[in-house]
Amino acid sequence: MSDTSTSTPESTVPVGDAVLSLTGISKRFGAVQALSDVHMHVRAGEVVALVGDNGAGKSTLVKVISGVYQPDAGDITFAGRKVTVGGPSEAQALGIATVFQDLALCDNLDVVANLFLGREESTGPFINEVEMEKESWRLLRTLSAKIPSVRIPIASLSGGQRQTVAIARSLVGKPKVVMLDEPTAALGVAQTAEVLNLIERLRETGLGVILISHNMADVQAVADRIVVMRLGRNAAEFRVEDVTTEQLVAAITGASDNVVASRAARRDGGSHD
Amino acid sequence: MTDTANHSIAADLADERLIRAQGVGGYVRQFLGRLRAGDLGSLPVIIGLLVICVGFYSAEPRFLSSRSIVSITQFAAPIGIIALGIVLVLLLGEIDLSVGSVSGFTAAIMAVLVVNQGYSMVLAILAALAVGLLIGAFYAVLYTRVGVPSFVFSLAGLLGFQGALLYVLGTQGTINLPSDSFLVQFTRFEFVSPTMSYVLVVLVAAVYAGTQLLQVRRRSAAGLSSPPTVLIALKAAALLVGLGFLSYYVNIDRGWSYLWVLFAVLVVLMDVALRRTRWGRHVFAVGGNEEAARRSGIKVNRVYFSVFALTSLFAALGGLLQAGLQTSVSQASGTTDTNLTAIAAAVIGGTSLFGGRGSAYAAMLGIIVLQAIQTGLNLVGVDSSVRFMVTGGVLLLAVAIDSVSRRARSSSGRG
Numbered sequence: 001m002s003d004t005s006t007s008t009p010e011s012t013v014p015v016g017d018a019v020l021s022l023t024g025i026s027k028r029f030g031a032v033q034a035l036s037d038v039h040m041h042v043r044a045g046e047v048v049a050l051v052g053d054n055g056a057g058k059s060t061l062v063k064v065i066s067g068v069y070q071p072d073a074g075d076i077t078f079a080g081r082k083v084t085v086g087g088p089s090e091a092q093a094l095g096i097a098t099v100f101q102d103l104a105l106c107d108n109l110d111v112v113a114n115l116f117l118g119r120e121e122s123t124g125p126f127i128n129e130v131e132m133e134k135e136s137w138r139l140l141r142t143l144s145a146k147i148p149s150v151r152i153p154i155a156s157l158s159g160g161q162r163q164t165v166a167i168a169r170s171l172v173g174k175p176k177v178v179m180l181d182e183p184t185a186a187l188g189v190a191q192t193a194e195v196l197n198l199i200e201r202l203r204e205t206g207l208g209v210i211l212i213s214h215n216m217a218d219v220q221a222v223a224d225r226i227v228v229m230r231l232g233r234n235a236a237e238f239r240v241e242d243v244t245t246e247q248l249v250a251a252i253t254g255a256s257d258n259v260v261a262s263r264a265a266r267r268d269g270g271s272h273d
Numbered sequence: 274m275t276d277t278a279n280h281s282i283a284a285d286l287a288d289e290r291l292i293r294a295q296g297v298g299g300y301v302r303q304f305l306g307r308l309r310a311g312d313l314g315s316l317p318v319i320i321g322l323l324v325i326c327v328g329f330y331s332a333e334p335r336f337l338s339s340r341s342i343v344s345i346t347q348f349a350a351p352i353g354i355i356a357l358g359i360v361l362v363l364l365l366g367e368i369d370l371s372v373g374s375v376s377g378f379t380a381a382i383m384a385v386l387v388v389n390q391g392y393s394m395v396l397a398i399l400a401a402l403a404v405g406l407l408i409g410a411f412y413a414v415l416y417t418r419v420g421v422p423s424f425v426f427s428l429a430g431l432l433g434f435q436g437a438l439l440y441v442l443g444t445q446g447t448i449n450l451p452s453d454s455f456l457v458q459f460t461r462f463e464f465v466s467p468t469m470s471y472v473l474v475v476l477v478a479a480v481y482a483g484t485q486l487l488q489v490r491r492r493s494a495a496g497l498s499s500p501p502t503v504l505i506a507l508k509a510a511a512l513l514v515g516l517g518f519l520s521y522y523v524n525i526d527r528g529w530s531y532l533w534v535l536f537a538v539l540v541v542l543m544d545v546a547l548r549r550t551r552w553g554r555h556v557f558a559v560g561g562n563e564e565a566a567r568r569s570g571i572k573v574n575r576v577y578f579s580v581f582a583l584t585s586l587f588a589a590l591g592g593l594l595q596a597g598l599q600t601s602v603s604q605a606s607g608t609t610d611t612n613l614t615a616i617a618a619a620v621i622g623g624t625s626l627f628g629g630r631g632s633a634y635a636a637m638l639g640i641i642v643l644q645a646i647q648t649g650l651n652l653v654g655v656d657s658s659v660r661f662m663v664t665g666g667v668l669l670l671a672v673a674i675d676s677v678s679r680r681a682r683s684s685s686g687r688g
Binding site (some may be wrong): 088100104105107109117118120122126127130137150151 | 285488491495496550551554555557558560562564565566568569570571629630
């Protein structure tokens with residue numbers, strides 16, 4: 001798997017200092033230590049995949065970054081400054097945008113209304129539809145997104161197009177870091193490819209991207225680095241060129257003798273017999 | 274979709290998969306396409322209204338007389354204003370069953386203050402409207418803080434405020450309003466003069482054309498497509514001729530009542546507020562997907578608060594005007610069928626019961642249909658038992674059309 005050339009070579013992408021750094025993050029819920037001494041860095045123009053099994057602490061970490069939870073210990077450094085993220089709106093104001101798994105779009109409103117929901121541009125008491133529509137096309141074009149019209153209700157869009165709108169919406173506040181929670185979970189093959197293209201476009205525009213996914217193929221196709229979490233700790237960190245699927249699975253499950261590997265071995269054995 | 278092509282084509286038409294509408298013919302084709310896709314808008318109501326008019330006219334030509342049309346519009350207005358409030362709660366996917374009782378109760382407060390206590394009419398009206406606002410605020414607290422479903426607290430309100438009406442009226446069964454009070458004068462005897470009505474019609478058409486042309490200028494300045502100027506001119510001319518003819522026709526009798534003009538102004542204001550302001554956008558968003566609205570930073574509770582308060586305020590206003598029109602408040606005020614007529618009007622006009630779809634004009638179209646049926650059946654001389662059955666049938670038909678067109682919409686991707 002390590003010889004796949006789907007990942008973009010580092011040399012073509014200008015990579016700056018870490019735009020978002022987490023160091024020594026710990027979070028405890030009652031008797032459960034959900035995160036202990038977790039660290040992670042995201043640079044501008046870099047896609048960092050966050051992988052791990054259920055209960056590994058991915059969601060907790062995402063919620064710490066997006067301000068839903070406050071960490072018990074540890075520092076968050078954003079754009080060179082130590083920050084505390086007090087809530088989702090504070091995260092947005094800082095420049096950390098989150099695209100949730102269930103997208104949170106209003107089916108009855110059109111694309112423009114959804115993109116600017118809660119942040120409508122207005123002149124006097126009235127919504128400035130013209131300005132918003134212009135900006136919508138600009139956003140969608142930077143993503144090379146295929147949306148036929150921004151004046152049709154969200155209900156008439158396909159799953160991939162909805163994901164596109166949700167990602168475009170995260171860009172409205174001009175963020176520096178975009179977090180995507182399972183963006184390909186419910187999509188078909190072609191739509192998944194489209195969303196992966198979109199993630200590469202985000203990287204090209206110089207954003208730091210955190211991709212949370214269960215899908216090893218997607219992660220290996222688009223990420224620059226992969227951070228593996230297990231039982232609330234950093235289990236491993238790989239550059240995507242250096243890692244095989246087997247190594248990833250081993251890091252996620254915490255054993256080379258895991259159910260995925262033994263299944264693969266069994267199938268290999270079966271085909272040789 | 275290359276960069277060179279973008280220079281000549283408006284930004285919103287650059288996608289090659291989009292079927293472009295060119296000229297007036299293109300817009301007509303687009304309109305027909307929308308109809309086929311189940312996006313009927315207010316077309317079923319308008320067709321229904323035409324059928325009603327033709328039907329009653331052939332049975333009784335007086336139905337379409339100037340006099341009858343003047344009284345249809347005049348008597349439709351108070352409950353139409355109540356229905357405007359119902360449109361708002363329905364947009365949130367909620368319901369208010371108590372608007373009739375609230376309208377009767379607040380009218381009784383006004384009548385007692387004026388007739389029994391001797392306060393001035395203005396003060397009494399303000400007090401009644403304030404009570405309406407308070408009731409709505411109380412509903413909002415019940416909904417957002419306590420979590421009582423709107424069906425339940427408004428059902429409680431339906432019973433409770435009917436009792437409050439009887440309590441306020443006390444031993445008096447009926448309070449007659451002084452016929453020289455301005456409320457009675459305004460609702461019963463004030464009509465727009467013919468000259469004034471034509472001036473208003475020209476003004477309406479001019480404002481329409483002006484805002485549309487301004488929109489075209491701003492859109493083309495921003496590099497976006499806009500409808501052809503010919504189409505705007507045609508629409509403005511249609512508005513001018515249509516409203517002008519209607520004005521001429523009602524001017525044969527007494528003309529447009531002030532009451533109806535007040536209702537029309539409220540409908541237009543509410544339409545602008547719903548479609549063109551942040552508040553209106555947020556009402557639609559909460560009605561469509563409350564969780565999405567909350568996550569995008571909309572203060573959902575404030576939206577609920579404003580809508581419940583406005584609905585009760587409109588109910589109070591409608592009740593006051595109804596009292597003026599009937600020159601009295603009685604134990605039957607707002608009790609018999611006010612609730613259900615107002616709700617039926619909003620639904621017949623095309624407001625979805627599931628939230629997120631509808632417009633202020635639904636209240637106006639719906640109440641005209643219902644008032645026309647009532648007037649027509651009265652003229653033909655059938656019993657009120659028939660009227661309830663016909664109204665029920667029309668309501669059922671309206672919801673059935675909405676359900677069928679919803680299915681067409683979802684299969685053709687129009688939500």
